[in-house]
Amino acid sequence: MDLQQTARSTTLWRQACVWLLLLLLLLTPALINGFPLVMDDSIAYSGEGVGWIRSNTAAVLIAWPYRLFGYWALPLFNATLTATAWLLLCRGFSPSAPFVLALPVALLSLQPLYASAVLVDVWFFSAIALLIVAVRWRSPFLAMVSGILLSGHASGLLLILPFSLLAAVAFRNLRVLAMPALAIATLLVVNTALEHKYFPDVPRLGQTFLASRLFSIHPELLTRQCERSGDTTLCAAADYVVRLQTDPANAGRRDFFWDIARQFPQGFQLSHFEQQHARPIIMDGLTYKPMETASVVAGDFLSLYVPDTTLDFIPVLTEPMPDGFYQSAQPQGLWQNEAVRGLCTVLRYALYLLTAIATLRGWQWLTRDERIWIILLLMLSLGNDLLFAIISGPPDRYHHRILPLLGLIALIAISAIRRSRATTSSTCRRLAPSAS
Numbered sequence: 001m002d003l004q005q006t007a008r009s010t011t012l013w014r015q016a017c018v019w020l021l022l023l024l025l026l027l028t029p030a031l032i033n034g035f036p037l038v039m040d041d042s043i044a045y046s047g048e049g050v051g052w053i054r055s056n057t058a059a060v061l062i063a064w065p066y067r068l069f070g071y072w073a074l075p076l077f078n079a080t081l082t083a084t085a086w087l088l089l090c091r092g093f094s095p096s097a098p099f100v101l102a103l104p105v106a107l108l109s110l111q112p113l114y115a116s117a118v119l120v121d122v123w124f125f126s127a128i129a130l131l132i133v134a135v136r137w138r139s140p141f142l143a144m145v146s147g148i149l150l151s152g153h154a155s156g157l158l159l160i161l162p163f164s165l166l167a168a169v170a171f172r173n174l175r176v177l178a179m180p181a182l183a184i185a186t187l188l189v190v191n192t193a194l195e196h197k198y199f200p201d202v203p204r205l206g207q208t209f210l211a212s213r214l215f216s217i218h219p220e221l222l223t224r225q226c227e228r229s230g231d232t233t234l235c236a237a238a239d240y241v242v243r244l245q246t247d248p249a250n251a252g253r254r255d256f257f258w259d260i261a262r263q264f265p266q267g268f269q270l271s272h273f274e275q276q277h278a279r280p281i282i283m284d285g286l287t288y289k290p291m292e293t294a295s296v297v298a299g300d301f302l303s304l305y306v307p308d309t310t311l312d313f314i315p316v317l318t319e320p321m322p323d324g325f326y327q328s329a330q331p332q333g334l335w336q337n338e339a340v341r342g343l344c345t346v347l348r349y350a351l352y353l354l355t356a357i358a359t360l361r362g363w364q365w366l367t368r369d370e371r372i373w374i375i376l377l378l379m380l381s382l383g384n385d386l387l388f389a390i391i392s393g394p395p396d397r398y399h400h401r402i403l404p405l406l407g408l409i410a411l412i413a414i415s416a417i418r419r420s421r422a423t424t425s426s427t428c429r430r431l432a433p434s435a436s
Contacts, residue, residue, distance in 0.1 A: 014099075015091075019087055019099075021103060022103055023080065025112055026078070026079035026082055026106065026116065028112050030075050031116075032329065033116070033335075034324070035071070035322075035327070036074070037116050037117040037330060038325060039119070039313060040319045042117070042319075045062075046071055047065065047073055047074075057120075057151045057194065058123075058152050061148075062074050062077060071118055075115060075118065078115040078117075081149075085126040092137055093412075094370075096419050097411045101411055105411060108347050108348070108350050108351035109404040109406065109407045110347060114397065119397075121397050122401065123152050123153070124401045127149035127183075128377075128405060130142045130149070131146040131180060134146060135176060135180070138179065143182040144186045147182065148190055150187045151186070155384070155387060156187055159384060159387065162383065163180075163379075164177060171369075171372060208257065208270065209391055209392065210278075210282055211281040213391055214285035215256070215285070216254045216257070216393070218285065218292075222241065222281070223238040224288075225280055228280065231267075233264055233267035237260045240264075241256045252393070254392060297390055301386060304385050304398075309341045309348065310341070310395075311335045315330060315333045316331070348400075348403065354407075354410050355410040358413035358417070359413045362412075366413065373412065374413070377406075380402070384398070385398070
């Protein structure tokens, strides 16, 4: 009994040490930078971002820590959350996989970059990880935490709903839906409560984003809606989009909506566009040059996998930042440096290779449940990339947020390989006395 307690205590200490090392690894980019990595949207996720037209989940959660740590509050939360998610995965889902493997997998999946940023992209991995563990442990608490995290981005419901339904079909068990249903209910409650509190009179902009995607490809859709509605601002906006498209710096951009909103602040109001123009533009865009639109979407999807990594942490921002930002390495262009971007590409491709090799080599040793989870995670990853190729265009960070899920697949496969080797070794030890 004493030996068992000693072994258990030793394991806990090892896991605690690995957890601390992982926490430090996840914060390393911010420490190197001298300030959390930020982009213009970051203010909406900081503790002072409550009331911005973004999900307020992060801003509300971080409001109190923000008073103590400022912009460092969200990266500290991100790193703690992500390290804990990896620990729970290794203990509750794949206990034969050493927790220490989370260190190289996190590095290969670029998790430190996004954990160190004042963004919530890194929440997606933690939400899925906690949901999987919640299903296996039947833990309502973890399911609700997963729902809160998924509420931090508008894509949460669009991805978790089909993922949950496919899981129930794959496992042929409706009970599998219990924890995902609780997560989805939590997501809806959180979003509804926050919208009621901070945006009672502002409609959701879900249609606006898709309409923006379409007229960023076909500016003439704005002209056609201008002619239908008589709103001349749309005609001027169409001409402005055409001018923006001629700038080589805007090649591949699909988010001209915000440029238009800044250019025509009086005539291009968000709520008015959502209520009056977004749906007609979408309906028109579905049949207007569909092959050209599909070609652009396919190109944007494939661009996420090409050997060229683009990071959103640009040197010059339009939103004011704390003094620490201007003294950091980001304004000096560190995260746009070719060497840094090249390193990110190398890490990303190493992860692709590791996932493919580990999965192929360990497939025969995987249990049925593990195979199902791997297939579901692959479908979720591809679905994530396809969703953003359709509605947002090619920003790499939307693809980067699913890289840790590929790392999880590799970890599951490595766990199966270790199990097979342990079984073979045990069998050999049993047979040895008989042979002698």
